[in-house]
Amino acid sequence: MSFQRSIYLTTIPIPEAVAKARQALDRDALVLRETIPSHEAVGRVTAAPVYSRYSSPTHHSAAMDGVAVNAETTFTAREGRPLELKLDTEYRPVNTGHAMPEGTNAVIMIEQVVQVDEQTITIEAPAFPWQHVRRIGEDIVATELLLPQNHQITPYDVGALLSAGMWEIEVWEKIRIAIIPTGDEVLDFTTRPEPRPGQVVESNSQVFKALAESWGCVVQRVPPVRDELDALASAVDEALDDAHIVVIGAGSSAGSKDFTRTVMEHAGSVLVHGIAAMPGKPSLLGEARGRLLVGAPGYPVSAVICFEELVRPLASWLGRRDPGSRTRIKVELTRKAPSKLGVQEFMRLAIGRVGEKWVATPLARGAGMITTLTKAQGIARIPMHSEGVEAGAMVEAELLAPEAELERTIVSVGSHDNTLDLLTNELMGLAEPYRLASTHVGSMGGLTALRNGAAHFAGCHLFDPETDDYNFPFLAKYLPGLDLLVINLAIRHQGLIVAKGNPKNIRGVEDLARPDLTFINRQRGAGTRILLDHHLKQAGIASDTVNGYEKEEYTHMAVAVNVLSGAADCGLGIFAAARALNLDFVPLARERYDLIIPAQWADDSKITTVLDLIRSEGLQARIRALGGYDTDLTGKEMSPRMGLGRA
Numbered sequence: 003m004s005f006q007r008s009i010y011l012t013t014i015p016i017p018e019a020v021a022k023a024r025q026a027l028d029r030d031a032l033v034l035r036e037t038i039p040s041h042e043a044v045g046r047v048t049a050a051p052v053y054s055r056y057s058s059p060t061h062h063s064a065a066m067d068g069v070a071v072n073a074e075t076t077f078t079a080r081e082g083r084p085l086e087l088k089l090d091t092e093y094r095p096v097n098t099g100h101a102m103p104e105g106t107n108a109v110i111m112i113e114q115v116v117q118v119d120e121q122t123i124t125i126e127a128p129a130f131p132w133q134h135v136r137r138i139g140e141d142i143v144a145t146e147l148l149l150p151q152n153h154q155i156t157p158y159d160v161g162a163l164l165s166a167g168m169w170e171i172e173v174w175e176k177i178r179i180a181i182i183p184t185g186d187e188v189l190d191f192t193t194r195p196e197p198r199p200g201q202v203v204e205s206n207s208q209v210f211k212a213l214a215e216s217w218g219c220v221v222q223r224v225p226p227v228r229d230e231l232d233a234l235a236s237a238v239d240e241a242l243d244d245a246h247i248v249v250i251g252a253g254s255s256a257g258s259k260d261f262t263r264t265v266m267e268h269a270g271s272v273l274v275h276g277i278a279a280m281p282g283k284p285s286l287l288g289e290a291r292g293r294l295l296v297g298a299p300g301y302p303v304s305a306v307i308c309f310e311e312l313v314r315p316l317a318s319w320l321g322r323r324d325p326g327s328r329t330r331i332k333v334e335l336t337r338k339a340p341s342k343l344g345v346q347e348f349m350r351l352a353i354g355r356v357g358e359k360w361v362a363t364p365l366a367r368g369a370g371m372i373t374t375l376t377k378a379q380g381i382a383r384i385p386m387h388s389e390g391v392e393a394g395a396m397v398e399a400e401l402l403a404p405e406a407e408l409e410r411t412i413v414s415v416g417s418h419d420n421t422l423d424l425l426t427n428e429l430m431g432l433a434e435p436y437r438l439a440s441t442h443v444g445s446m447g448g449l450t451a452l453r454n455g456a457a458h459f460a461g462c463h464l465f466d467p468e469t470d471d472y473n474f475p476f477l478a479k480y481l482p483g484l485d486l487l488v489i490n491l492a493i494r495h496q497g498l499i500v501a502k503g504n505p506k507n508i509r510g511v512e513d514l515a516r517p518d519l520t521f522i523n524r525q526r527g528a529g530t531r532i533l534l535d536h537h538l539k540q541a542g543i544a545s546d547t548v549n550g551y552e553k554e555e556y557t558h559m560a561v562a563v564n565v566l567s568g569a570a571d572c573g574l575g576i577f578a579a580a581r582a583l584n585l586d587f588v589p590l591a592r593e594r595y596d597l598i599i600p601a602q603w604a605d606d607s608k609i610t611t612v613l614d615l616i617r618s619e620g621l622q623a624r625i626r627a628l629g630g631y632d633t634d635l636t637g638k639e640m641s642p643r644m645g646l647g648r649a
């Protein structure tokens with residue numbers, strides 16, 4: 003088979019892509035009917051109307067425990083003028099569900115009956131015809147329509163089907179989806195591989211599988227196929243023998259080994275290559291042997307968008323199911339979010355309720371980051387014609403979590419620290435759990451969020467060299483007039499992250515001016531960078547004498563990765579980051595990491611719960627066990643000029 007690098011140039015909107023695929027497929031020929039037991043039919047879709055065989059109830063039957071009577075014989079009964087009735091001739095005992103005895107048409111509840119002797123009862127009120135009687139066919143009448151065609155069967159329907167004597171039912175066969183992951187660098191997760199540089203663990207197929215199963219499809223996945231045209235072509239051919247939809251994972255874009263398009267052209271035809279969406283742009287749709295071919299991009303988020311936006315509506319259409327829709331709410335964006343003109347962007351959002359409003363912080367954009375979906379509570383679609391959304395604007399979010407769960411979400415925006423992860427986990431262990439949705443935008447970003455009323459608290463560790471104090475000078479400057487509570491979460495150790503064994507023998511900040519050393523810095527505005535500048539100044543070192551001072555990273559971990567890879571000899575960061583990558587750590591300073599809490603939330607149960615937790619000895623012991631933290635001030639209210647206190 004010959005191969006040409008496929009360059010896709012035209013992208014089309016998602017609805018157009020879906021419409022093209024629908025036009026190219028003959029659904030009636032592709033998806034067949036099958037007959038299955040009714041009691042196993044929940045979630046399936048009826049392929050024909052269902053008419054009842056039996057009535058329910060099958061006879062007039064007693065609806066209460068008591069006595070069955072002919073109502074007309076009781077009309078003279080009055081309060082204070084009891085009427086006597088004789089067994090068998092005038093009344094017959096019945097229990098709920100019994101067929102009504104011949105000649106009776108009403109039931110008197112046992113509570114209203116006085117037993118005089120074995121043969122005789124009295125009543126003090128007349129019975130009305132048909133009282134407490136369930137009449138034949140009250141629920142279901144034989145021959146009546148029970149379920150229309152193309153109806154998705156619920157647990158209740160199973161009850162009705164069996165009551166109506168429908169032991170079997172004709173349904174559309176389940177849509178069968180075959181998934182073929184591809185890529186030389188893609189490792190089969192079932193072998194529990196350890197990825198080397200350039201390799202990734204195959205995960206997309208299992209996301210697809212779980213999604214598709216939740217849509218009522220059955221999924222067959224094959225182990226990853228190497229980037230070889232013939233191997234891929236034969237895998238596709240084999241999958242087409244059975245599946246209604248064949249999904250080829252990755253290889254959708256323009257790389258030298260991106261064969262998906264070529265294979266699709268060989269097997270059948272390409273209908274769509276490129277959707278006007280981000281992530282998900284290089285998605286492919288095609289047709290072969292009357293079946294649907296899908297080329298899903300390799301990046302996990304792009305893969306999900308392709309699957310949810312293209313495969314879901316098509317699989318639902320094939321299976322005659324409602325594709326369903328997510329709850330939508332209006333949320334206020336806490337940060338500006340630029341967007342590319344001409345593509346619909348799927349922006350993942352951290353959402354919570356702060357006071358009266360729903361606030362949403364855009365998560366990172368990278369299509370390779372599956373955690374932007376695991377951490378998101380919602381997704382907003384930024385329209386094609388928009389260049390982005392300003393901070394404070396209202397956007398519509400589709401919720402990925404139930405609204406009730408979001409009501410119990412604590413929103414934290416600010417600097418990241420591992421103790422927040424600890425807190426997140428502990429909050430979920432409470433009898434009445436809370437979720438902590440924390441977005442990491444640095445200390446200053448946290449203060450901005452508080453100013454916009456967009457967070458319950460901000461994690462902040464801003465050192466002010468002038469006053470030798472933490473946070474308060476910044477609060478005075480950036481949040482004047484805001485009534486705030488400052489509670490210490492922990493004192494943490496910052497230090498120089500160096501290679502294992504400290505081969506360059508780095509002892510402290512004085513070494514940073516050494517010509518044989520390279521440094522990796524943090525971004526402007528980061529608390530850690532401010533700390534570094536302070537220490538450089540104290541040591542009398544000009545920043546331009548530090549090799550690499552101008553090279554910036556955004557997180558402690560990214561700094562540590564630079565050291566691990568040898569791109570830098572050292573960088574300033576927290577102990578936890580050094581430990582995570584098994585690097586060494588030269589302690590330099592201790593700093594206060596505080597929670598800045600608007601006083602208006604101080605009595606909110608979300609905040610009181612957090613405060614109770616961080617004041618507990620259990621949590622504090624766990625913080626200390628992380629290493630690199632002191633808890634002398636943890637849970638205590640801070641005041642200006644306290645610095646590190648006496649700790």
Ligand SMILES: Nc1nc2c(c(=O)[nH]1)N[C@H]1C(S)=C(S)[C@@H](COP(=O)(O)OP(=O)(O)OC[C@H]3O[C@@H](n4cnc5c(N)ncnc54)[C@H](O)[C@@H]3O)O[C@H]1N2
Pocket residue numbers: 183184185187188201202203204205206207251252253254255256257260281282283284298299300301302304369
């Ligand atoms: N020159 C261009 N390069 C790229 C373009 C472009 O327009 N021009 N588009 C980019 C976009 S957008 C996307 S999305 C990706 C799509 O990539 P492919 O579908 O070709 O997939 P790969 O390059 O093979 O892999 C991308 C990435 O995903 C990982 N991967 C692959 N399969 C799996 C799996 N089953 N489970 C988990 N992860 C998987 C793979 O290792 C790569 O890291 O292309 C851009 N490039």
Ligand code: MOO
Pocket residue numbers: 279280281282283284299301304369370
């Ligand atoms: O469109 Mo790709 O799918 O952005 O990452």
